[in-house]
Amino acid sequence: MSTPTLKIENLKLGFKTHGGMSEVLHGISLHIGKGERVALVGESGSGKSVTARIVLGMLQALKTARISGAVEFEGNDLARMDPKARHALRGTRMSMIFQDPTSSLNPVYTIFTQFKEVLARAKPGMSSADARSTASAAFRDVSIAEPERVLDSYAFQLSGGMNQRVMIAMALVNNPALLLADEPGTALDVTVQAQTLKLMSELVEKHHTSVLFISHNLGVVREFADRVYVIYKGNIVEQGSTEALFADPRHPYTRALLAAVPRITGGGIPDIDDDSKRFTEPLVAHPGFSERELLA
């Protein structure tokens, strides 16, 4: 197969604390092919978000972080890249969407001012008029009916759903190769979240953007992802295609995770062992979906 957009191999992360090392990731491997939408699913504290931070190169600067393993972006090892070149990827080749769109926008600037800064990352010295028309076009792509009004507004004057659309438009306007979506829209209500995710899904398909979708919401993952990695306490425990994994969860942790979804028909939340020994059983890869097979 062609070079994957993102390839993570045996990634380990620990933080130096007063009481020695605190291990967060125990050697995870995953990859995302071009245009592929891959979900990383797990509970809070399982290591989902730190993985995204490492890909962006934001933890490497932290003195207490100990990172080993390889992160390759479009075939280039990030660790061996010139820091300047690595930094230049952010906001241009890679971008990110966050949980709470409203707090991700600076309250003292209009949307347009912030949009212009995003555009300037890829094309410094773009004129205001050009930036405005580019932003308007990007807003139309995310079904914002009145782009001009939104551009001149402040984040707090817009609804959460509108801000989320703005964030999606900003994240995709520079045509990144990789979009990291860290629990996007978790702070929004369910219907708005569904709408905006659908928009995002259509857009990444159109642009052939690869997506690492980080979530604990299984319903959303099932709708959105082509493949799924389940992560538990810093280990990938199961991986496979979305259909296969949801139809036939094989790892005890995945089963527990799927059983934990509250049903709208009632019956309460099932009892789940908080820390079953069986959850730490080794990785289960669905046939044809192990890293070795996929990357061959």
Added chain:
Amino acid sequence: MKTLAILTRNPLSLIGLILVASVVLSALLADFITPFPQHVGSVVDFTNFNKPPKWPNIFGTDLVGRDLFTRVIYAYRISLILGVVVLALAVPVGVAIGLLAGYLGGWTEYLLMRLTDVFLSIPPLVLAMSMMGLLAPTLTNGMIAVTVMWWPWYTRLVYNIARSEKEEGYVLAAEVIGASRTHIMFREILPNCIPSIVTKMTLDFGFVILIASSLSFLGLGVQPPTPDLGSMVAEGAKYLPDSWWLTVFPGVAILVAVFGFNLIGDALREILGVDQ
């Protein structure tokens, strides 16, 4: 402009606005509204010294026969210049240090904030007094002394805001799109500190005038014959209660300026939603 409109709606802040406006206007127009502008310098008129308020000397005359009203208005000029210069020097320095310490953290934070603590641990008036004791008591040195004691308060204020703002989503979002640290500090975090800074500056303007007057009162500030509210009070205090006008009018002048700036500062704090 909108803020100004809101200020006029509340009776207290309206009073503040009127007080400050009259202080500033009278200082600006001193040459035109005072009856004896030549009394700013060393003029002696022994036929007319130490007289109680009586037209045309509405505040009375001082011990060498100079018109007290004239001198009070000109003293405002000195006070306002001092306030502007001190804040213009202290605020940028204090804010920059606070931003660096709050956003960068680590050793930078440790060094800068401990340095700030050293300055904060010395009572401000003592610090200013010892500086003025070392330097010659002039207006310039007075400004330097007050500036040196003033910047740490802004460092403290901005440091705390920067520390909480840097956890905000928009800072992370800016980091993700690859914004530089300078950009994040000055273009993302700083604008969110402005309401607090402006509010503190308004409140401080009165206090700077007060501190400068205290220094002159102790003989360490502006020297005669330059008119200064603090030294006028000090001089007149020896003749209380008989020649009451020598102290009361300069004293009330200090009160009016400090009170006016405080009222506006308090109102701004409410309007801009700043809590301290």
